[in-house]
Amino acid sequence: MNNPVRVRFAPSPTGHLHIGNVRTAILNWLFARHSGGAFILRIEDTDVERSTKASEESILEDLRWLTLDWDEGPEKGGAFGPYRQSERLALYQQYAQQLIASRKAYYCFCTESELEAARDNAMAQGGGQVHYSGKCRSLTPAQQAEARAKGIAPAIRFHVPEQAVSFADLVKGELTFPENTFGDFVIIRSGGLPTYNFAAVVDDHLMKISHVIRGDDHVSNTPKQKLLYEAFGWEVPVFCHIPMILGEDRSRLSKRHGATSLDQFAEKGYLPEAIINFLSLLSWSSESGEEILPIARLIQEFSFARINNSAAVFDTTKLNWMNGVYIRKLDPEQLVHRTAPFLRHAGYTLPDSGALKALLVLLQESVEYLEQFVEKTAFFFAERIHLTDGAAIAMSQSEASEKVYWSFLRQLENIEDFTPEVFREIMKTVNKETGVMGKELWMPIRIALTGAMHGPDLPKLAALLGKERVHKMILHIVE
RNA sequence: GGCGCAUUCGUCUAGUGGACCAGGACGCUGGCCUCUCACGUCGGUGACACGGGUUCGAAUCCCGUAUGCGCCA
Numbered sequence: 001m002n003n004p005v006r007v008r009f010a011p012s013p014t015g016h017l018h019i020g021n022v023r024t025a026i027l028n029w030l031f032a033r034h035s036g037g038a039f040i041l042r043i044e045d046t047d048v049e050r051s052t053k054a055s056e057e058s059i060l061e062d063l064r065w066l067t068l069d070w071d072e073g074p075e076k077g078g079a080f081g082p083y084r085q086s087e088r089l090a091l092y093q094q095y096a097q098q099l100i101a102s103r104k105a106y107y108c109f110c111t112e113s114e115l116e117a118a119r120d121n122a123m124a125q126g127g128g129q130v131h132y133s134g135k136c137r138s139l140t141p142a143q144q145a146e147a148r149a150k151g152i153a154p155a156i157r158f159h160v161p162e163q164a165v166s167f168a169d170l171v172k173g174e175l176t177f178p179e180n181t182f183g184d185f186v187i188i189r190s191g192g193l194p195t196y197n198f199a200a201v202v203d204d205h206l207m208k209i210s211h212v213i214r215g216d217d218h219v220s221n222t223p224k225q226k227l228l229y230e231a232f233g234w235e236v237p238v239f240c241h242i243p244m245i246l247g248e249d250r251s252r253l254s255k256r257h258g259a260t261s262l263d264q265f266a267e268k269g270y271l272p273e274a275i276i277n278f279l280s281l282l283s284w285s286s287e288s289g290e291e292i293l294p295i296a297r298l299i300q301e302f303s304f305a306r307i308n309n310s311a312a313v314f315d316t317t318k319l320n321w322m323n324g325v326y327i328r329k330l331d332p333e334q335l336v337h338r339t340a341p342f343l344r345h346a347g348y349t350l351p352d353s354g355a356l357k358a359l360l361v362l363l364q365e366s367v368e369y370l371e372q373f374v375e376k377t378a379f380f381f382a383e384r385i386h387l388t389d390g391a392a393i394a395m396s397q398s399e400a401s402e403k404v405y406w407s408f409l410r411q412l413e414n415i416e417d418f419t420p421e422v423f424r425e426i427m428k429t430v431n432k433e434t435g436v437m438g439k440e441l442w443m444p445i446r447i448a449l450t451g452a453m454h455g456p457d458l459p460k461l462a463a464l465l466g467k468e469r470v471h472k473m474i475l476h477i478v479e
Numbered sequence: 480g481g482c483g484c485a486u487u488c489g490u491c492u493a494g495u496g497g498a499c500c501a502g503g504a505c506g507c508u509g510g511c512c513u514c515u516c517a518c519g520u521c522g523g524u525g526a527c528a529c530g531g532g533u534u535c536g537a538a539u540c541c542c543g544u545a546u547g548c549g550c551c552a
Contacts, residue, residue, distance in 0.1 A: 130552055181482055220550035315490050318505040366517040442514030454516035
């Protein structure tokens with residue numbers, strides 16, 4: 001009974017990966033890596049209308065960006081392929097036929113309008129639940145032939161046995177559904193395509209999935225699936241339903257809550273390791289209570305027992321904080337490597353790597369996501385500084401400032417190496433020469449160099465700009 | 480409408496009958512650092528949905544109500 005751990009992530013290719021799906025993928029992946037099992041990617045593309053090849057590719061891209069690697073999947077292959085449901089259609093037919101042969105499923109010729117009428121009727125009777133009547137359960141071959149002759153394409157329905165269904169969920173505990181919770185459900189639609197519940201069961205069995213880890217919006221699908229496993233005589237996997245991620249208004253996370261797809265976060269410059277860490281912490285917590293957990297530790301500490309069972313609101317503010325923590329942890333090479341694309345995208349011409357490194361390191365602590373570097377480095381890439389802030393303009397034009405500027409320029413002429421330490425020395429001398437101190441002393445210089453009244457450490461900033469440029473900028477502002 | 484799941488500070492959470500007048504993190508807020516912002520650091524704010532039980536004792540167990548979410552119809 002000790003099956004090897006095999007888990008799967010099974011998205012529908014109908015767009016970019018959504019935050020909720022990403023979290024499901026992460027948990028599956030963490031469990032697989034934690035237990036030395038396999039992480040399988042399966043594309044559920046039976047909804048022909050909405051599935052696109054481009055979406056499938058973007059999903060693979062998203063997963064790669066996140067650094068979640070899979071052991072089997074489309075493109076990659078594996079022993080249990082194919083890994084696209086659209087390429088497994090014959091399999092679903094074959095297994096549906098098997099259920100028909102054992103009289104556990106049957107053809108249903110009811111049309112949509114007939115079903116609707118029956119439903120309305122049952123509603124009018126005041127009954128609580130409205131299930132399929134079972135009308136086609138015992139059609140004779142002759143009746144079936146007659147219906148086919150009329151051109152009606154049948155669906156295949158599962159004959160639901162009258163029994164309560166229960167299963168032990170790894171997160172929710174023992175769940176029981178009374179008998180008659182649902183009626184005979186469709187497993188193959190009249191068009192020949194399988195329904196979600198049927199395809200998932202057939203695939204999970206054939207792919208030897210040991211643990212089904214998915215969002216708890218699937219809880220009510222599970223009894224249906226369990227019945228299918230039993231009808232086939234297959235071993236039932238372990239189910240684990242994880243709580244949903246909600247928007248700020250506690251409704252299901254959707255587009256109107258702002259950024260919800262992974263690529264949007266990538267574009268703003270969130271780091272994959274921060275996203276993984278943050279999402280892991282929704283509905284899960286580490287035993288130690290620590291929150292900044294690099295991937296290796298998440299893998300090590302993952303445990304179903306520590307998943308709680310209530311939905312969590314996605315809080316961008318906290319994500320921003322955590323992303324900032326990860327940005328601050330980046331070494332200079334990584335910082336440049338990851339940020340350069342954003343700067344290039346903004347149209348900046350990048351300086352040599354030493355200068356770029358110094359520039360980014362200078363701003364590193366003040367950034368929450370990489371895209372913010374574009375604005376924060378604008379002063380460095382601009383031809384000239386344009387003052388827009390009224391207070392800054394006023395300050396730069398004060399009498400004290402004039403004195404500071406001229407004194408500073410004089411000092412500048414005497415020095416060779418323009419380092420942060422030298423800059424500090426100059427400021428001291430300017431102070432002595434002019435008697436101006438504190439804010440009145442520093443602010444004018446800051447404004448001349450950056451155009452703003454706040455920003456990074458001035459000595460380092462000045463050294464980075466270099467003597468020539470500093471000279472030019474101060475000259476420009478006094479004239 | 481039926482069935483299911485959930486409910487601890489604004490948000491993420493710890494908590495599995497006594498160690499909890501409920502701990503941590505983000506946020507907010509006050510101080511320190513400081514030319515400024517940020518970082519860092521020290522402090523503050525702030526919650527067991529409600530009502531009944533069970534028990535010597537309940538955030539923790541049971542029942543009901545409310546609210547939210549999900550699935551099906």
